[in-house]
Amino acid sequence: MSGNDQAQRVAEAVRTVPMFRGLAPEAQSHIAGLATLRDFRRGEHLWHEGDPPESFTIVVRGRVKVVKEGESSDVIYELFGEGEPVGAIAVYNFMPYPAGAVALEPTTLLVLPRRDWFELLDRNPEFARAIIRELTRLVLGLTRKLDEMRGQTVETRIAQLFLTLAERIGRDTKDGTELPIQLTRQEVADLVGTTVESAIRVLSRWGREGVLVTGEKRFVIPSRERLRELAGSGGETTRGPLA
Amino acid sequence: MSGNDQAQRVAEAVRTVPMFRGLAPEAQSHIAGLATLRDFRRGEHLWHEGDPPESFTIVVRGRVKVVKEGESSDVIYELFGEGEPVGAIAVYNFMPYPAGAVALEPTTLLVLPRRDWFELLDRNPEFARAIIRELTRLVLGLTRKLDEMRGQTVETRIAQLFLTLAERIGRDTKDGTELPIQLTRQEVADLVGTTVESAIRVLSRWGREGVLVTGEKRFVIPSRERLRELAGSGGETTRGPLA
DNA sequence: GGTCGGACATGATGGCCGTCATATCCTCGG
DNA sequence: CCGAGGATATGACGGCCATCATGTCCGACC
Numbered sequence: 214m215s216g217n218d219q220a221q222r223v224a225e226a227v228r229t230v231p232m233f234r235g236l237a238p239e240a241q242s243h244i245a246g247l248a249t250l251r252d253f254r255r256g257e258h259l260w261h262e263g264d265p266p267e268s269f270t271i272v273v274r275g276r277v278k279v280v281k282e283g284e285s286s287d288v289i290y291e292l293f294g295e296g297e298p299v300g301a302i303a304v305y306n307f308m309p310y311p312a313g314a315v316a317l318e319p320t321t322l323l324v325l326p327r328r329d330w331f332e333l334l335d336r337n338p339e340f341a342r343a344i345i346r347e348l349t350r351l352v353l354g355l356t357r358k359l360d361e362m363r364g365q366t367v368e369t370r371i372a373q374l375f376l377t378l379a380e381r382i383g384r385d386t387k388d389g390t391e392l393p394i395q396l397t398r399q400e401v402a403d404l405v406g407t408t409v410e411s412a413i414r415v416l417s418r419w420g421r422e423g424v425l426v427t428g429e430k431r432f433v434i435p436s437r438e439r440l441r442e443l444a445g446s447g448g449e450t451t452r453g454p455l456a
Numbered sequence: 457m458s459g460n461d462q463a464q465r466v467a468e469a470v471r472t473v474p475m476f477r478g479l480a481p482e483a484q485s486h487i488a489g490l491a492t493l494r495d496f497r498r499g500e501h502l503w504h505e506g507d508p509p510e511s512f513t514i515v516v517r518g519r520v521k522v523v524k525e526g527e528s529s530d531v532i533y534e535l536f537g538e539g540e541p542v543g544a545i546a547v548y549n550f551m552p553y554p555a556g557a558v559a560l561e562p563t564t565l566l567v568l569p570r571r572d573w574f575e576l577l578d579r580n581p582e583f584a585r586a587i588i589r590e591l592t593r594l595v596l597g598l599t600r601k602l603d604e605m606r607g608q609t610v611e612t613r614i615a616q617l618f619l620t621l622a623e624r625i626g627r628d629t630k631d632g633t634e635l636p637i638q639l640t641r642q643e644v645a646d647l648v649g650t651t652v653e654s655a656i657r658v659l660s661r662w663g664r665e666g667v668l669v670t671g672e673k674r675f676v677i678p679s680r681e682r683l684r685e686l687a688g689s690g691g692e693t694t695r696g697p698l699a
Numbered sequence: 700g701g702t703c704g705g706a707c708a709t710g711a712t713g714g715c716c717g718t719c720a721t722a723t724c725c726t727c728g729g
Numbered sequence: 730c731c732g733a734g735g736a737t738a739t740g741a742c743g744g745c746c747a748t749c750a751t752g753t754c755c756g757a758c759c
Contacts, residue, residue: 341584348591355598
């Protein structure tokens with residue numbers, strides 16, 4: 214029974230994943246026959262840095278951070294949401310995962326054994342295109358992060374972070390833009406490359422000033438325009454004596 | 457005559473490029489029939505940010521920097537050397553180039569019109585793999601840059617930069633490792649995300665101390681071990697009162 | 700040969716922010 | 730019900746480095 218339920222859940226997951234959505238029903242059920250689902254709790258590791266990648270994985274529910282864990286501080290490289298393949302690089306090259314992955318929320322993964330995935334790749338050239346698209350997205354995100362990181366003040370970088378999040382996962386409500394995502398101040402700090410304390414200083418001040426309000430498992434941006442001003446004016450540090 | 461010479465040069469370029477090296481001779485000459493060569497002087501732009509990518513391009517001679525040009529400062533995302541495809545992302549997605557490209561040395565590019573390149577891609581699945589490999593390299597390089605950028609001092613970051621360069625293009629001589637590449641202090645600064653002045657301070661001190669010597673169109677590292685020490689010990693900033 | 704621009708160099712100054720210390724609030728588990 | 734641990738918050742201190750100013754050297758060009 215529950216085996217049957219499981220099979221149904223897998224089948225539905227395959228149907229909803231963008232990469233597989235366009236396939237013929239038979240192809241979809243073929244894939245569903247090879248795949249399984251795995252559930253993770255918030256904070257649980259999907260894998261650790263250095264693990265060998267046994268499978269190709271796609272997020273079907275929840276959100277995941279890919280993070281390089283240093284002894285004293287971490288760096289979050291990227292966030293992955295529903296429908297996105299995660300860890301594709303390691304699987305493709307069969308290299309140890311260059312970074313760990315941690316669930317930010319209760320998360321479900323669609324799991325395809327390496328071997329099966331490569332067979333599919335051989336037979337469906339469009340899958341290679343999907344991977345290229347995904348890697349492209351990664352590269353653009355990383356270059357963006359790189360120039361955000363540079364020179365700018367911490368406040369500016371955090372403002373840019375939340376603007377990016379607003380574009381990707383923001384919902385408009387009557388109180389402003391809502392970001393239904395749970396991030397600790399530590400995680401915000403890791404995302405922009407600073408310390409917890411600095412992140413806290415900015416966010417608590419923003420809370421007082423009404424720029425960005427931290428709520429239960431979400432953030433609210435009353436006015437994106439305010440944020441955009443803060444994000445834009447970070448380049449110039451010391452204003453000349455004249456200005 | 458010169459047309460014939462040109463054809464010969466193209467044919468040889470195609471034979472030497474890693475991506476095409478494994479192909480059958482007929483396939484190679486087919487590609488050579490579609491491709492052309494373009495030469496650039498040092499400092500010349502291969503393209504500017506925002507240009508539409510008309511062709512797929514591979515570096516066959518020289519070296520190229522891909523750079524995001526800001527009003528007051530630049531960021532160099534990556535360096536490309538002989539045999540490497542450059543700008544692949546923009547071509548594949550037919551999006552405007554997200555960054556400019558500039559020749560660091562006299563450089564020759566193998567140029568394949570977009571349309572022809574896509575036909576080749578359809579017929580040769582291994583080309584898609586080559587692109588994926590290239591993108592993988594890019595992603596790993598960028599993530600590396602990201603965590604090098606974090607927290608570390610300027611001196612540490614520059615040390616890491618030259619260690620990386622030493623691995624990629626270093627030649628061992630009796631005086632130490634030689635890096636046959638011409639980089640201005642400004643370019644070094646752009647690579648590690650700092651200012652010219654800071655880069656100059658570090659490099660001129662290193663020159664005095666014999667850690668890294670700047671020569672005619674090259675650098676020399678007398679002892680890689682020295683550099684490695686400088687690269688490693690940058691994390692800890694304020695030593696505690698006890699230590 | 701003179702001058703103009705670019706690369707390299709060095710000093711002074713001030714601000715951002717990383718580090719350390721401390722405190723409050725809340726959730727868990729015993 | 731109380732203690733432990735985690736997240737959030739706030740203040741003090743000090744160092745790295747961006748900015749600005751100034752100077753030298755060199756090749757390019759007229």
